[in-house]
Amino acid sequence: MSRIQGRFEALAKAKRKGLIPYIMAGDPHPSLTVPLMHGLVEAGADIIEFGVPFSDPMADGPVVQRSGERALKHGVGLKDVLSLVKQFREKDKTTPVVLMGYANPIEAMGTEKFAAAAKAAGIDGVIVVDYPPEECLDFSALMKKSDIDPIFLLAPTSTKKRIDEVARSGSGYLYYVSLRGVTGAANIDLSDVAAHIPQIRKATKLPIGVGFGIRDAESAKRVAQTADAVVIGSRIIQEIENGSPEDAVMRVKNFLKPIRQALDA
Amino acid sequence: MRMYDLPDARGHFGPYGGVFVAETLTAALDELRVAYERARQDPAFQAEFKYELKHYVGRPSPIYFAKRLTEKCGGARIYIKREDLNHTGAHKINNTIGQALLARNMKKPRVIAETGAGMHGVATATVAARYGMECVVYMGVDDVKRQAANVHRMGVLGAKVVGVESGSRTLKDALNEAMRDWVTNVDSTFYIIGTVAGPHPYPMMVRDFQRVIGDESIEQMQELAGRQPDAVIACVGGGSNAMGIFYPYIENTKVKLIGVEAAGEGLATGKHAASLCAGKPGVLHGNRTYLLQDANGQITETHSVSAGLDYPGVGPEHSWLKDSKRAEYVAVTDDEALAAFHELCRSEGIIPALESAHAVAQAMKMAPKMKKDAILLVNLSGRGDKDMHTVAERSGKKL
Numbered sequence: 001m002s003r004i005q006g007r008f009e010a011l012a013k014a015k016r017k018g019l020i021p022y023i024m025a026g027d028p029h030p031s032l033t034v035p036l037m038h039g040l041v042e043a044g045a046d047i048i049e050f051g052v053p054f055s056d057p058m059a060d061g062p063v064v065q066r067s068g069e070r071a072l073k074h075g076v077g078l079k080d081v082l083s084l085v086k087q088f089r090e091k092d093k094t095t096p097v098v099l100m101g102y103a104n105p106i107e108a109m110g111t112e113k114f115a116a117a118a119k120a121a122g123i124d125g126v127i128v129v130d131y132p133p134e135e136c137l138d139f140s141a142l143m144k145k146s147d148i149d150p151i152f153l154l155a156p157t158s159t160k161k162r163i164d165e166v167a168r169s170g171s172g173y174l175y176y177v178s179l180r181g182v183t184g185a186a187n188i189d190l191s192d193v194a195a196h197i198p199q200i201r202k203a204t205k206l207p208i209g210v211g212f213g214i215r216d217a218e219s220a221k222r223v224a225q226t227a228d229a230v231v232i233g234s235r236i237i238q239e240i241e242n243g244s245p246e247d248a249v250m251r252v253k254n255f256l257k258p259i260r261q262a263l264d265a
Numbered sequence: 266m267r268m269y270d271l272p273d274a275r276g277h278f279g280p281y282g283g284v285f286v287a288e289t290l291t292a293a294l295d296e297l298r299v300a301y302e303r304a305r306q307d308p309a310f311q312a313e314f315k316y317e318l319k320h321y322v323g324r325p326s327p328i329y330f331a332k333r334l335t336e337k338c339g340g341a342r343i344y345i346k347r348e349d350l351n352h353t354g355a356h357k358i359n360n361t362i363g364q365a366l367l368a369r370n371m372k373k374p375r376v377i378a379e380t381g382a383g384m385h386g387v388a389t390a391t392v393a394a395r396y397g398m399e400c401v402v403y404m405g406v407d408d409v410k411r412q413a414a415n416v417h418r419m420g421v422l423g424a425k426v427v428g429v430e431s432g433s434r435t436l437k438d439a440l441n442e443a444m445r446d447w448v449t450n451v452d453s454t455f456y457i458i459g460t461v462a463g464p465h466p467y468p469m470m471v472r473d474f475q476r477v478i479g480d481e482s483i484e485q486m487q488e489l490a491g492r493q494p495d496a497v498i499a500c501v502g503g504g505s506n507a508m509g510i511f512y513p514y515i516e517n518t519k520v521k522l523i524g525v526e527a528a529g530e531g532l533a534t535g536k537h538a539a540s541l542c543a544g545k546p547g548v549l550h551g552n553r554t555y556l557l558q559d560a561n562g563q564i565t566e567t568h569s570v571s572a573g574l575d576y577p578g579v580g581p582e583h584s585w586l587k588d589s590k591r592a593e594y595v596a597v598t599d600d601e602a603l604a605a606f607h608e609l610c611r612s613e614g615i616i617p618a619l620e621s622a623h624a625v626a627q628a629m630k631m632a633p634k635m636k637k638d639a640i641l642l643v644n645l646s647g648r649g650d651k652d653m654h655t656v657a658e659r660s661g662k663k664l
Contacts (some may be wrong), residue, residue, distance in 0.1 A: 056549060056550070058445065059445075076561075103285060105561055107547055129287045134284075152288070153287060153289070155287075163348055180448065
């Protein structure tokens, strides 16, 4: 059983909802990334979504963009991202790590080489934002062969036919984008989430994570009424950038704790 | 050559093209694909498009024999396709009219666009005014500074210009920002992409709207010279003017197709925008194509004296034409383009856009090595009024 599947089964058994924080590798500094990852776990993270910096993050809002630009200033590339995960794995062998990024850095490394390196580093899943299932059949097969879950996005605009297609292609979990827009937008539509999740459940047995626009304990709790897990990214990055790097781990933990409590209440 | 029927149903030109976008855009692109397919086969749509090209744009644009330039070069006869004479001064308007008509059919009251040099922005603002649509144009803040006159033109036409601060603050970042706007406002908004790049159906659709350049050329060359040219030459940034003139010639393999990229300060310096000559295939802006990128797969900053060629990718059909060897791609430096700019001004009284000057420079290189009865056809994609500042600066003058 994959670490991701195992984690969701344990959550379901305990009747708990998953908390999936997102941070960008190398932001604010590569030396802080591994401590931040451990901090996320201490604050109650079930899975970590780990951003791969890219120069042209089309699906991301200004907060994640800035975060990527800071990481790129330190020259953080995909190879460095994998080596950070390897370092994280020295102390944490149980928390699933899902890479999230864009296709070009992976293609530049070479998909075969990436699959081998990601497996060796202890990566559990990968979300390639600009790889819809039909454009990455070979890549998905390669990931599955390497015991890495290819995780795909669904959107409020996805048709029923599309939901079926995407549900068939993905593994690990499905990522439902909770709004029409980019990451970190403020216009999450909670009633839309409540309406769409049951539709997706009809098409899949995979757990469903919801992200894009979840900002606090209140929105997390409401989303978790229907979803299996909530993904929080931009607000964590804002915590990281609003203050000195030395206290970043503390700020992020303080931000996540009430959310964890709200999910468990 | 066998019948050319690309792209396939999912927008692939061999390994290039496709739909590489986040799921948030899939439905919008499906809607666009269906609407465009309907328009493509709708005689009423095609008739209105033709009417607009004739009466609003002023088509057909003439082909002109550049007699004095030909004599100076001392070889092949150089003919010029005068896209600079179109309304708004470039080929861009052919495409924006097509897409604006489609937006109107799809009942989208708001259009958005990205722009580098500002020509596509002006062409979009123009048609938005013509059809009474709200218009927002995204433009990198560095380009806003470089192209102040065009920013003002868009303003008087009623468009809102939004400066983009992220990334390298040029065309590619404007494109990212326009995509973000589109994802957010998908119900009300039509995204008018200015070149033959982006996710399917854009590369095919923009090519189809621009093919009028090549269709006219085939007729006009027959009338003027009694035959087709030995080579067709066009500049390539994203590649819409080149695709427009190349496409109707693809099956006529006696005609060489030559795309001219921006070599900037020289390919060896790294300061250029020649994705086909010096890049590697990758995925950006919704399609797989040749890209300028570093070893980590990050898109690199580009350089060209002409803002319209300053783009790190290229339309996927050009990538396919390169690999299949149907077209040949070369690069011309800033200095060579500027020299050609001045040469065309002085010998023909035509002020070309710096983008188009790259194609002129290539013709001037080739012509002397060819026989006097050989024929070159240069696509003069736009006029150079917008470049007066840049040209003055390069000559050490201040306007």
